[in-house]
Amino acid sequence: MAPRKLGFIGTVKRYWQLWAMALPAIVFVAIFNYGPMYGIQLAFREFDFTKGLTGGEWVGLKYFKQFFDSPLFGTLMANTVRISLWTLVMGFIFPIILALLINQIRSSKVKGFVQTITYLPHFISTVVIVSMINLFLKPDAGVLTRVLGVIGIQSDNFMGDPNLFTPIYWITEVWQHVGWNSIIYLAALSSVDTALYEAAKIDGAGRLQLIRYVDLPAIMPTCGVLLILNMGNVLNVGFEKVFLMQNTLNLDASEVISTYTYKIGILQSQFSYSTAIGLFNMLINFAFLVIANQISRKVSNSGIF
Amino acid sequence: MLTIAVSKHSLTKNMSEMNWVSDLEAECDCVIEWQEVSSDWDQKKQAMLASGDVPDLILKGIDMTDIATYGSLFEDLSDDLDAMPNVKEMFETDPTSKKIVTETDGSIHILPSVKKGWPTTVSHLYINQQWLDAVGMDMPTTWDELYDVLVAFKEQDPNGNGEADEIPFDFHAPSTDGFGNYEPHLLLGSLGLTLSNKSGTGYFVDDNEVQNFFTDERYKEVIEYLNKLWSAGLINKEAFTHDYSTAQSTARGDGDTAKVGVTWGWTASDRFGAELADQYVAVGPLKASADQTEPVVGEYLADSLSYNTIALVVSATTKNKEAALKVANAFYGEDMSVELLWGDLGVDVEKTGDHSYKVLDPADSSKDSSTWKWTETLADDSPGWIRPDSEIEYPADLIEVQEDEVPMQSAFDAVDTENDIMPAFLQLSSDDLKTIQLNNTTILNTAMTKFSSWVTKGGVEDEWDDYVQTLKDANIDENIELYQKAYDAYMAE
Numbered sequence: 001m002a003p004r005k006l007g008f009i010g011t012v013k014r015y016w017q018l019w020a021m022a023l024p025a026i027v028f029v030a031i032f033n034y035g036p037m038y039g040i041q042l043a044f045r046e047f048d049f050t051k052g053l054t055g056g057e058w059v060g061l062k063y064f065k066q067f068f069d070s071p072l073f074g075t076l077m078a079n080t081v082r083i084s085l086w087t088l089v090m091g092f093i094f095p096i097i098l099a100l101l102i103n104q105i106r107s108s109k110v111k112g113f114v115q116t117i118t119y120l121p122h123f124i125s126t127v128v129i130v131s132m133i134n135l136f137l138k139p140d141a142g143v144l145t146r147v148l149g150v151i152g153i154q155s156d157n158f159m160g161d162p163n164l165f166t167p168i169y170w171i172t173e174v175w176q177h178v179g180w181n182s183i184i185y186l187a188a189l190s191s192v193d194t195a196l197y198e199a200a201k202i203d204g205a206g207r208l209q210l211i212r213y214v215d216l217p218a219i220m221p222t223c224g225v226l227l228i229l230n231m232g233n234v235l236n237v238g239f240e241k242v243f244l245m246q247n248t249l250n251l252d253a254s255e256v257i258s259t260y261t262y263k264i265g266i267l268q269s270q271f272s273y274s275t276a277i278g279l280f281n282m283l284i285n286f287a288f289l290v291i292a293n294q295i296s297r298k299v300s301n302s303g304i305f
Numbered sequence: 306m307l308t309i310a311v312s313k314h315s316l317t318k319n320m321s322e323m324n325w326v327s328d329l330e331a332e333c334d335c336v337i338e339w340q341e342v343s344s345d346w347d348q349k350k351q352a353m354l355a356s357g358d359v360p361d362l363i364l365k366g367i368d369m370t371d372i373a374t375y376g377s378l379f380e381d382l383s384d385d386l387d388a389m390p391n392v393k394e395m396f397e398t399d400p401t402s403k404k405i406v407t408e409t410d411g412s413i414h415i416l417p418s419v420k421k422g423w424p425t426t427v428s429h430l431y432i433n434q435q436w437l438d439a440v441g442m443d444m445p446t447t448w449d450e451l452y453d454v455l456v457a458f459k460e461q462d463p464n465g466n467g468e469a470d471e472i473p474f475d476f477h478a479p480s481t482d483g484f485g486n487y488e489p490h491l492l493l494g495s496l497g498l499t500l501s502n503k504s505g506t507g508y509f510v511d512d513n514e515v516q517n518f519f520t521d522e523r524y525k526e527v528i529e530y531l532n533k534l535w536s537a538g539l540i541n542k543e544a545f546t547h548d549y550s551t552a553q554s555t556a557r558g559d560g561d562t563a564k565v566g567v568t569w570g571w572t573a574s575d576r577f578g579a580e581l582a583d584q585y586v587a588v589g590p591l592k593a594s595a596d597q598t599e600p601v602v603g604e605y606l607a608d609s610l611s612y613n614t615i616a617l618v619v620s621a622t623t624k625n626k627e628a629a630l631k632v633a634n635a636f637y638g639e640d641m642s643v644e645l646l647w648g649d650l651g652v653d654v655e656k657t658g659d660h661s662y663k664v665l666d667p668a669d670s671s672k673d674s675s676t677w678k679w680t681e682t683l684a685d686d687s688p689g690w691i692r693p694d695s696e697i698e699y700p701a702d703l704i705e706v707q708e709d710e711v712p713m714q715s716a717f718d719a720v721d722t723e724n725d726i727m728p729a730f731l732q733l734s735s736d737d738l739k740t741i742q743l744n745n746t747t748i749l750n751t752a753m754t755k756f757s758s759w760v761t762k763g764g765v766e767d768e769w770d771d772y773v774q775t776l777k778d779a780n781i782d783e784n785i786e787l788y789q790k791a792y793d794a795y796m797a798e
Contacts, residue, residue: 049354049355049357049374049375050357050377070747071747071751071775071778071779072746072747072750134546134548138543139542139543140542156542156761157542157543157545157546157761159546160545160546160757160761246481247478247480247481247545247546247757248478248479248480248481248545248753248754248756248757249545249546249754249757249758249761251481251750251753251754252754252758255481255750260746263482263746264743264746266347266348266351267347268739268742268743268746269351269355269374270739270742270743271355273743
């Protein structure tokens with residue numbers, strides 16, 4: 001017999017304990033995420049502080065046009081997409097590889113040690129990380145400059161080369177967060193039924209085949225969900241880090257939407273213009289999220305909505 | 306009771322520890338509650354202004370730009386001058402001080418600060434005299450001679466430690482939002498282009514006409530010269546990427562071994578540290594070529610260094626206007642002005658006569674005098690009027706900078722202060738200002754990247770025309786027109 005359809009009220013009555021547990025989170029999201037959304041009308045108005053957020057004159061898409069017509073628009077978009085896609089893809093692949101490798105370690109002591117070492121950098125603040133990058137990559141004297149010089153990678157000034165900005169950004173980003181991000185995969189791997197390994201071994205599977213046919217399928221759903229969630233942030237390149245790494249030599253490759261919005265919005269108090277850019281940014285992110293979700297549903301039958 | 310917000314330097318001690326504060330409370334017969342902000346003032350200010358909730362007085366935090374947008378939050382003081390005799394006297398004695406804060410409609414929202422003894426400019430070029438002696442060369446007077454000297458610095462181990470660790474030429478890194486002090490655009494003076502206010506974003510005035518040097522041939526010459534230095538390995542490799550503190554510490558060398566040959570700084574002891582300062586002397590005017598007839602001019606910032614238009618504002622909605630005006634007036638008293646700038650009488654400053662003062666050496670001998678005033682009091686930009694007839698024995702840092710400007714004096718004299726100066730305190734409407742800033746963001750993004758790339762990689766000759774066109778597309782001419790309009794209005798007053 002098909003379960004009787006409960007209406008919304010019915011569900012709430014029946015599962016009121018679950019709703020009660022979710023309530024604080026719902027209220028939080030409503031107040032802090034949905035509430036402030038009335039402010040986005042600022043993007044369509046001329047901000048006038050005497051009349052408040054909602055009182056300015058309606059100017060429609062003026063500020064969007066201004067952004068699209070700006071000579072910087074192309075560069076900003078290209079930089080933002082390039083930096084974020086690299087970070088997204090690499091930041092997605094490496095934790096999976098690391099998790100699979102750590103999972104192969106037999107000794108639990110060694111395993112714990114490796115895990116701790118790899119996720120420690122996650123807790124260093126961005127400002128410190130960027131100072132470290134600057135020091136290590138100093139021309140001539142930096143530690144990494146010398147090491148890289150020995151293996152044949154040379155540059156007059158790593159931090160000043162626009163072509164190297166994206167690689168430096170994503171490599172350090174991956175280095176910092178790979179350990180932390182692999183934890184969730186390790187959790188998924190630890191729940192794999194050991195009988196599957198034994199069965200596979202009896203069928204003659206080697207180590208690589210175990211990874212390929214047992215481990216990978218086991219973490220696939222987790223991968224899917226994480227990828228979708230990350231897609232939603234595709235244009236939100238970490239503002240702090242890019243901003244701190246910027247200098248006049250690499251600005252060509254390092255000016256992204258968020259740093260531009262900061263310069264326009266906060267430093268020059270052009271609130272309407274920066275809101276318009278922010279809103280545009282969110283729409284693109286939202287589109288990416290929906291697309292990723294659709295693909296995931298088609299491919300693996302799992303999605304977040 | 307009055308609430309006064311003050312944007313303080315991070316070194317400055319608490320307001321309650323300053324003696325003049327209690328004199329101030331006695332003067333207004335009120336209790337003052339201080340809101341002391343030592344970091345991120347600009348961001349906090351935006352929030353404060355946008356919400357419309359401002360304290361009774363704000364010191365050192367509100368500029369004319371803010372007034373263009375948020376003027377209605379603050380009291381128009383032009384009709385309150387009778388309640389502030391000190392301010393009234395200042396405006397009568399020194400008309401410039403009134404002109405710079407009077408808005409186009411005649412209202413005055415901000416009171417200025419007026420100082421004395423400050424130099425003409427901030428950036429002074431220094432050379433290591435010991436190194437010059439070591440390589441047996443004379444003080445350079447042209448770009449070519451400078452080049453030869455720098456080559457000698459690089460090759461002949463002038464610091465004598467046996468290592469090729471000399472950095473012949475260094476400067477502070479130009480930032481992505483324009484040029485600043487101690488940066489290489491200063492070489493434009495060699496070609497007779499007078500840098501003054503707003504020159505960080507490229508604007509300058511020639512014969513009462515506003516222009517932008519980003520599209521000027523002389524700027525191209527500077528870039529070509531810098532590229533020549535760079536290609537020869539004479540400029541610090543980190544010059545475009547180091548931050549302020551790294552740049553400062555590089556110039557301070559290693560113990561008594563100097564590392565840098567030629568660079569810009571405020572004073573020798575500030576730039577090179579007490580230990581090395583004696584090795585350096587200020588460089589005089591440098592001609593671009595030996596046979597040029599155009600006189601070398603110095604960067605001229607005298608007005609923006611001696612005056613400031615961010616000293617004090619009074620809230621339009623203050624409950625106790627009388628007390629607020631009394632406080633404002635008290636700041637401009639003769640003693641109080643000195644105390645706000647250099648520290649408490651009897652502690653940091655000695656009153657040696659009715660109108661004469663002696664700024665004492667720092668009580669903490671490990672601090673230099675320019676750092677000391679920032680720890681003791683509100684220092685620069687605070688409300689106050691150092692009267693022209695007050696006799697001051699200046700602190701060591703000012704004496705040093707006054708002396709270090711002597712070699713450049715002929716270049717400062719060559720400046721046509723009537724027709725070639727961009728005034729520090731132009732009045733712009735908020736719409737014009739917005740347009741200028743927005744255009745500048747795009748202009749600077751192109752100009753600053755190109756500058757550093759041309760200096761380090763060359764190519765200015767080939768790319769110049771395209772670059773000029775890009776800047777025109779970014780509305781550089783519109784900005785020039787807006788500044789011209791404001792300039793004409795200012796000069797007509």
